[in-house]
Amino acid sequence: MRAVAAAFYKDVLLGWRGRAQGMAVAVFGATLLLLLSFAVGPNAQTLRQLGGGFLWVALLFASTLALTESFRLERENRAIEGLLLLGVHPAAIFYGKALANWLHLFVLGLLLLPVMVVLYDPALDGIAGVVGVLALGTAGLSAPGTLHAGLASQTRAQQVLLPLLLFPLVVPVLIAAVRATSLCLLGDPMGQARSWALLLLAFDGVFWPLCGLLFGHVIEE
Amino acid sequence: MQCPAPETGPRAMNETRTAIEARGLCKRYGRTWALVDVDLCVRPGEALVVAGRNGSGKSTLLRVLAGTLRPDRGEVRLLGEPVRRGRAALVGHASFTYDALSGAENLRIAARLLGRPSGPTDVQFFLDRVGLGARGADRVQAYSAGMRKRLALARALLQDAPVVLLDEPYGQLDPPGFGLIDRLVDELREEGRAVVLASHQVERLARICDRALLLDAGRAAWSGPATELPFVFQRLEEASIRAVAG
Numbered sequence: 001m002r003a004v005a006a007a008f009y010k011d012v013l014l015g016w017r018g019r020a021q022g023m024a025v026a027v028f029g030a031t032l033l034l035l036l037s038f039a040v041g042p043n044a045q046t047l048r049q050l051g052g053g054f055l056w057v058a059l060l061f062a063s064t065l066a067l068t069e070s071f072r073l074e075r076e077n078r079a080i081e082g083l084l085l086l087g088v089h090p091a092a093i094f095y096g097k098a099l100a101n102w103l104h105l106f107v108l109g110l111l112l113l114p115v116m117v118v119l120y121d122p123a124l125d126g127i128a129g130v131v132g133v134l135a136l137g138t139a140g141l142s143a144p145g146t147l148h149a150g151l152a153s154q155t156r157a158q159q160v161l162l163p164l165l166l167f168p169l170v171v172p173v174l175i176a177a178v179r180a181t182s183l184c185l186l187g188d189p190m191g192q193a194r195s196w197a198l199l200l201l202a203f204d205g206v207f208w209p210l211c212g213l214l215f216g217h218v219i220e221e
Numbered sequence: 222m223q224c225p226a227p228e229t230g231p232r233a234m235n236e237t238r239t240a241i242e243a244r245g246l247c248k249r250y251g252r253t254w255a256l257v258d259v260d261l262c263v264r265p266g267e268a269l270v271v272a273g274r275n276g277s278g279k280s281t282l283l284r285v286l287a288g289t290l291r292p293d294r295g296e297v298r299l300l301g302e303p304v305r306r307g308r309a310a311l312v313g314h315a316s317f318t319y320d321a322l323s324g325a326e327n328l329r330i331a332a333r334l335l336g337r338p339s340g341p342t343d344v345q346f347f348l349d350r351v352g353l354g355a356r357g358a359d360r361v362q363a364y365s366a367g368m369r370k371r372l373a374l375a376r377a378l379l380q381d382a383p384v385v386l387l388d389e390p391y392g393q394l395d396p397p398g399f400g401l402i403d404r405l406v407d408e409l410r411e412e413g414r415a416v417v418l419a420s421h422q423v424e425r426l427a428r429i430c431d432r433a434l435l436l437d438a439g440r441a442a443w444s445g446p447a448t449e450l451p452f453v454f455q456r457l458e459e460a461s462i463r464a465v466a467g
Contacts, residue, residue, distance in 0.1 A: 018321060
């Protein structure tokens with residue numbers, strides 16, 4: 001736990017130092033939301049219906065930039081090799097980094113949420129529920145995202161490879177997150193949002209331990 | 222390369238145990254053999270210099286000893302146990318640091334990961350020891366190559382490992398930095414740590430190390446007292462020049 005906390009502190013500190021890059025990622029996500037709203041057109045009802053889905057599309061694309069950046073810093077001076085040389089268990093490095101990436105993506109989601117509200121005009125009653133879904137959904141993106149960003153960082157084509165590896169894997173997370181978000185925003189008379197949220201929780205419960213186990217193999221030379 | 226017979230006297234207790242023992246090390250990159258059947262033995266408190274031309278396998282040997290590279294064949298034991306990461310501190314070609322953080326922050330994170338005291342005074346001690354005391358608050362991206370090397374040394378000292386591996390320790394350092402390395406090697410030996418240095422500075426290292434190992438194309442070409450290394454190394458250089466010319 002001590003090593004996980006130290007690795008988390010390190011990644012949060014690096015994220016804070018690179019906050020200009022983080023803001024650029026947020027602007028990219030907001031721009032995507034804006035473009036998608038123009039693509040849909042002025043129909044308010046359609047915009048409301050698609051807002052939740054587009055929020056997750058923007059988050060997914062922006063997440064690849066954030067995840068790639070987190071490993072670029074590790075490869076810069078072979079810093080990750082230095083962590084291993086200290087005798088730190090790869091799983092501790094993974095959980096520290098995955099937690100920091102989750103925090104980063106969650107904050108990114110919170111920044112994109114008001115943009116989505118302004119552009120897509122959803123009902124505000126379910127916003128608290130959306131925040132909860134964001135927490136679970138970004139956790140579902142961050143664990144496999146961290147694992148695959150580590151894998152992709154060992155190749156020259158990491159920017160291309162990461163979406164190719166990650167997107168198919170997180171399709172179930174995205175479906176559950178989009179459905180739960182839409183139900184929170186559009187109304188949920190049948191109480192289905194809870195089931196989708198539980199599904200997200202189940203994905204998180206599978207991905208987090210599994211990715212932690214595999215990470216050591218990914219970063220070994 | 223066998224360990225010499227243990228001395229008798231006050232240091233004998235320390236020296237009877239082997240700090241590093243490597244047998245039959247082989248490592249291949251694709252079709253190229255970087256190490257072929259290399260044996261090595263270093264006792265606590267002893268400094269070994271590994272010399273050889275570019276591409277002779279020095280860095281690969283140190284990375285295998287550190288546990289960051291797995292040998293294709295052979296075995297490494299540190300203090301009698303199979304090698305695992307964390308038992309040896311390695312200062313390599315890369316600094317293993319984060320450019321966006323300050324020197325002190327890099328050390329603080331390493332200390333936290335190791336579960337060591339990470340307060341400002343604890344970190345400052347190591348920065349002072351490598352001559353970076355006044356620049357600890359600066360970000361590493363503003364450091365020169367020599368300062369990065371000093372920070373890497375501080376990080377290795379902080380690790381407090383029984384085995385210290387220094388790959389090209391004089392590289393990028395200024396003349397006072399050369400003196401720092403000589404002093405640190407002496408201190409590490411006094412503390413009973415085994416030190417292995419890979420370098421081209423054979424004459425300098427011959428003065429501060431106990432024994433030497435000369436690598437040629439991944440093979441152990443010669444091993445013996447460090448004082449004899451400059452002559453042996455010169456003979457090897459002359460032989461290779463003759464081979465190229467002839």
